[in-house]
Amino acid sequence: MLSPYCDSPANSLVCKEWVIKMNEILNINGISKKYGDLVVLDNLSLKVKSGEVVVIVGPSGCGKSTLLRCINALEIIDDGEVALDGKAINPHDKNLSKVREKIGMVFQSYELFPHKTILQNLVLAPVRVKKMNRKEAEKEALHLLERVGLLSKKDNYPRQLSGGQKQRVAIVRALMMNPEILLMDEITAALDPEMVREVLEVVLDLAKEGRTMIIVTHELQFAKAAADRMVFIDGGRIIEEGEPKEFFENPKTERLKKFLHSFTYE
Amino acid sequence: MGFEVLLKGNNMIRLLGGLAAALKISLISVCISLIMGTVFGSLMNDRHPLIKKILRAYLEIVRIMPQLVLLFIAYFGTTKALGVNISAEAASIIVFSFWGSAEMADLVRGALSGISPAQYESSLALGLTYHQTLVYIIIPQIIRRMLPLSINLITRMIKTTSLIMMIGIVEVLKVGQQIIEANRKNYPNAAFGIYFTVFVLYFAVCWPISRLSRYLEKKWEA
Ligand SMILES: Nc1ncnc2c1ncn2[C@@H]1O[C@H](COP(=O)(O)OP(=O)(O)OP(=O)(O)O)[C@@H](O)[C@H]1O
Numbered sequence A: 001m002l003s004p005y006c007d008s009p010a011n012s013l014v015c016k017e018w019v020i021k022m023n024e025i026l027n028i029n030g031i032s033k034k035y036g037d038l039v040v041l042d043n044l045s046l047k048v049k050s051g052e053v054v055v056i057v058g059p060s061g062c063g064k065s066t067l068l069r070c071i072n073a074l075e076i077i078d079d080g081e082v083a084l085d086g087k088a089i090n091p092h093d094k095n096l097s098k099v100r101e102k103i104g105m106v107f108q109s110y111e112l113f114p115h116k117t118i119l120q121n122l123v124l125a126p127v128r129v130k131k132m133n134r135k136e137a138e139k140e141a142l143h144l145l146e147r148v149g150l151l152s153k154k155d156n157y158p159r160q161l162s163g164g165q166k167q168r169v170a171i172v173r174a175l176m177m178n179p180e181i182l183l184m185d186e187i188t189a190a191l192d193p194e195m196v197r198e199v200l201e202v203v204l205d206l207a208k209e210g211r212t213m214i215i216v217t218h219e220l221q222f223a224k225a226a227a228d229r230m231v232f233i234d235g236g237r238i239i240e241e242g243e244p245k246e247f248f249e250n251p252k253t254e255r256l257k258k259f260l261h262s263f264t265y266e
Numbered sequence B: 001m002g003f004e005v006l007l008k009g010n011n012m013i014r015l016l017g018g019l020a021a022a023l024k025i026s027l028i029s030v031c032i033s034l035i036m037g038t039v040f041g042s043l044m045n046d047r048h049p050l051i052k053k054i055l056r057a058y059l060e061i062v063r064i065m066p067q068l069v070l071l072f073i074a075y076f077g078t079t080k081a082l083g084v085n086i087s088a089e090a091a092s093i094i095v096f097s098f099w100g101s102a103e104m105a106d107l108v109r110g111a112l113s114g115i116s117p118a119q120y121e122s123s124l125a126l127g128l129t130y131h132q133t134l135v136y137i138i139i140p141q142i143i144r145r146m147l148p149l150s151i152n153l154i155t156r157m158i159k160t161t162s163l164i165m166m167i168g169i170v171e172v173l174k175v176g177q178q179i180i181e182a183n184r185k186n187y188p189n190a191a192f193g194i195y196f197t198v199f200v201l202y203f204a205v206c207w208p209i210s211r212l213s214r215y216l217e218k219k220w221e222a
């Protein structure tokens, strides 16, 4: 769903405006999720427009990962509905994989396939799921690898890469399916500090080119730079949301104030 | 040195025939063990707590019992207790499969539990179906993890077939003893030559198999 202007950074502003004008592509409507007696998501609603970057923050255990996993039906919601392009996602649908194709996901632990080379990791889904021509898929993969500076690693195995390199490959793997929306769950949390930047820069790039993303992170500086909209979740509910500037400089709720404060040292 | 006796009559052919008898039993048992082991192993998880308990007990029993005891139970025991008469060959296949299936199940279980749930999830999230996930992501990883260990088990099974002469099967070691007995007068040194040949025969069978496993291990590690 990208505009034709979106391939060069010079056009990124035009591009962004073009895309944001489009309607929402993801509609999370009053979803709830329980594990036994523990309510993890509590009647939570969130809409994401095309081209928008939504960054979610919140204390550990507040349900951020669960929320992302409910979106592509890795977890089954107890109540409510998730709709992509106006169509409700049914976790029991035989064609669930067709919907998941359109929702890219990047995991904290990379989850590259250890028995396949980097190139094989990248072309597997396009070839097997999208029935893309292998040669074409490889061309696309090499192009994207070059973009993230990993062309030389194409024939290596995942275990031969550093954490930051693996995570960049994992992002490229998700991009290979050209998803409508990307979900990223604390993708730098397992990385050594010096590798965080190389990964976040790739994500910022994607944000600039108008990718629709939901990003869960503890990197507040990065959140500020990447987000079109910030969302603060606590206890399975959205407590506060808004533009990044307002959100960080003028938090309205006590809970967000306290949360943001917990990141500062005096 | 006692090797001359091999050239006498059809002694060498007889030895090879004994080897073939042993290999036939191990081959059949290995095939059964691979199939049953895969079935049992994929059931040995927390989704099937009762089956898991039963299979654990089964594995423990197999590990505690010497194979020879199992052979005697299967061959002599069944005749006495159940009144059925099974051939020595059938008894051996039963015992070796009973043993191999348990060990193989444990290998499959170990390989399966070593694959994190997130591997399934990252594959599903890419839009692969569950079936595709098994075929392209999970099973290749399981085979890679299991192959060296299962080959080790297979060579152990082949070697252990030397026990089946105890229930009257004329396998390679038994043939060797017969030859030594028959030639005690003319070739007093036959024992060394014959047993050495038996050693070479076992080596010739097991060595290529373990080389193969080493090769695959290396290749997949690259
Ligand atoms: N499979 C599960 N079974 C039971 N409880 C679970 C399960 N998965 C998550 N939970 C619980 O649900 C709550 C929310 O978990 P979740 O992983 O969504 O939190 P999070 O906001 O992502 O936290 P973190 O910042 O630590 O990653 C936690 O209390 C967690 O213990």
Ligand SMILES: [Mg+2]
Pocket (backbone or CB within 6 Å): A064, A065, A066, A185, A186
């Ligand atoms: Mg989490």
